[in-house]
Amino acid sequence: MKITVVGSHLCPDTLYALCQLRDRNIEVDFKNLSASLPDLKEYLALRQGLDIYEEVRATDGIGIPCFILENGTKTLDLNEILGK
Template sequence: MAHVLYYSSLCPDTPPFVEALKERNISYEAVDITESMKNLKRFLQLRDERAEFNERKKWGFVGVPVLVTENNQFIFDFNDILGTTCTPPVI
């Protein structure tokens, strides 16, 4: 299983997130949730089933961009990719 990036081309948080991935040569399957109903449904099924989204939903956020790593870790903030948070993820 490869990394999957769920994002929206309409979201202002997407470009810096994608840039952080690119700078680190992290490859992924790109899923633009605003591109098709199929992509949106795929994302919503994931978001509705995973507890990792609960805090974001509580604050009214959609939950994108999010990188789902091949070891099923959910990365919502590009600072986690950059290693500027306390606990950088394992990618």
């Protein structure tokens, strides 16, 4: 299983998630929004169009880390990913 993690190396929640995934030998493709403007632009478009970001947008949050599974499923819940 390969998981795309969209986040930032400056975000403690992202760093924690990356460690948890790697500790479980889950292959990770990390999209670091702090280091890549194209990835940031792609993420902002994603964030505007998904219902899972409704609460995040309402509270002016960022909504990272975001996890994208190989089948295209997107979630903000690390426990959901670790339980699969």
